[in-house]
Amino acid sequence: MPIASDWTVNKVGFDYRHPPEFCIDRPGGSGDFLMLYFTVPVLLHDLSGTREHPSDTCILYGPGFKQWYRGAHRQGLANHWCHFGGHGAAAWVKRCRLAVNRATQPVQLQALPPLFHALEREFLRREPCWHEACIALTQQILIAFARGSTMTDRPATTPRLSELAVALRDLRAQVHRDLERRWTIPEMARRVHLSPSRFAHLYRRFFGASPLDDLIAARIERARWLLSSGTVSVKEAAAESGFTDLHYFSRCFRRRVGCAPSRYDRSSQAALMKAM
Template sequence: MQLLAVRITDNCHLGFRMTKQPIHGKVYPACSPQNPNLTFFHAAPFEFVFAIGFSPPKSVLYLIVERSPMDKKIKKVDKTVKNSFGMPFLPDAERCGIRCSHSKEFRIDRACDPFGSVLILHFRSAALIRTEKGIERALPGDCMVHAPDFPQFHTAVPEATVGYVNDWIHATADSVLPFVQDTGLPLNHLIRTRNPDLLASEIASIRRECLLPDAHSPEFIRLELMLILRKLLRANDQELRLQTAFSASEKRYYPVFCRLRAFLFQHCSEDLSLAEISARVNLSKERFAALYRKFFASSPYSDLMDARIILAKSMLISDNASLKEIATCCGWRDEHYFSRCFRQRCGISPGAYRRAPSNEKP
């Protein structure tokens, strides 16, 4: 095997081109005593082995290519290792995961992030994690944004019979830290979201963009990452408000109401009544409505109408169904009442909304 070593001073993406086809590899943890931060990328079917790591203290990126003598077509690796779309090295498809299940013995324990990136961890089950406060117990739905130089430690809780499950993503520091500085999103602290599925769709979208990139992928990845950070900022703000604005009994109801609100949005097309929803938490309609408004600064009816309007807008744009059919699918029994509600909330009729250019739709 012939070894080629290339020193790269700029970030790169795994899917670079050497044989006119992007190579996407799978990550395997390295067992290198010389460089414990090294990660190997096996890129079948070309029988290459890529080793990418950061050499402290300057975090210079190195790429080592091990070339098989079976392939005579491969030329020397170019020093500029970027794919044709200029994708940044992080995040990429192998720097994120969804619903990752770990063994009970699995643990991460390292002095800093091996890629010099920001690690966002979102737990689907209980786990132990190092924060600024020390070793804390993370609950399902809890999230933490690791600074690149903060020690990483997470493992299963002692009483667990199986390992923990989590979602995660590595992102470049310059794509996250400016947002943190501008908004005050806490680093190295647990953020209680109370929703184990909070980030799954955004991480899945980022992974898809990295696996099948095109000229629009960098912007889509940036937007999805910003949505992740915005969700965490909102969850953190809501948790702070929960701790200061609500009584002990109200705090106990809050996670239940969050689940009910999610249910309401997901089932907005169904014939839901306030009596039916309030019965799920054994509260009177009046008490339920009062708590709902206190928690979310909105009424159940207003949220239900908003969810139906969003669904109707989607159908008006992407479906050729009649207004009567759309009204029925979105939960309205009468198309005239649907049109009146739509106009009240959007300032335009459903038909006019359907005909309007995309840049003029409210």
């Protein structure tokens, strides 16, 4: 979608602080989306009514919905915020399945303050391409909000499972960065302090594949990328992708890609990518 013509960033605030008597009361909303991240306890109105929420509460108000909030316990208000709108913004909110007009306490909020800070800087400095930069940063904020909210809203998810989800994602990133290493299920399980069986169960739950299938798929993708360069031999591609047995590599490659690695070149890759 075009990012500049159908998305506007209207106003931004980073680490705004207000006295105890300060209160926002907009019965008809602000006419655009308002993303808020409160760093102190807050009284606010959302779909469930008006009540107190703890610090690190976030809410995305939609256009036309009543906006009402103030600091709890007469202690004042502190928050980061951003007003944005446009058809592109509305489509993005829908695409990310963001909770609108509902206060949440997402996990992994450490990414949000630097993003709000960078957004305010771009908005105020108005350097070349500032509008595009503001849209990109707003999108990153919404993605961080969506991911954190999804982890807390998932059925049967506990704080412990949320922690394990983070640990397994970090482990998966490490494994995929170091595919030449001879990874085993017991070793991966030890790194996240789980038994091999529990690790395999949770891995499939979070990523939709077993640890071994996911590892082989990543190695095959690495081999495809290497072979597409036209300068790497099949033996070299296998070794650099973590396969120690050339025959096993050829069988896995043929099963997943549909042709032998020796027949895989730039033209076959382009055709296969179109078919995916």
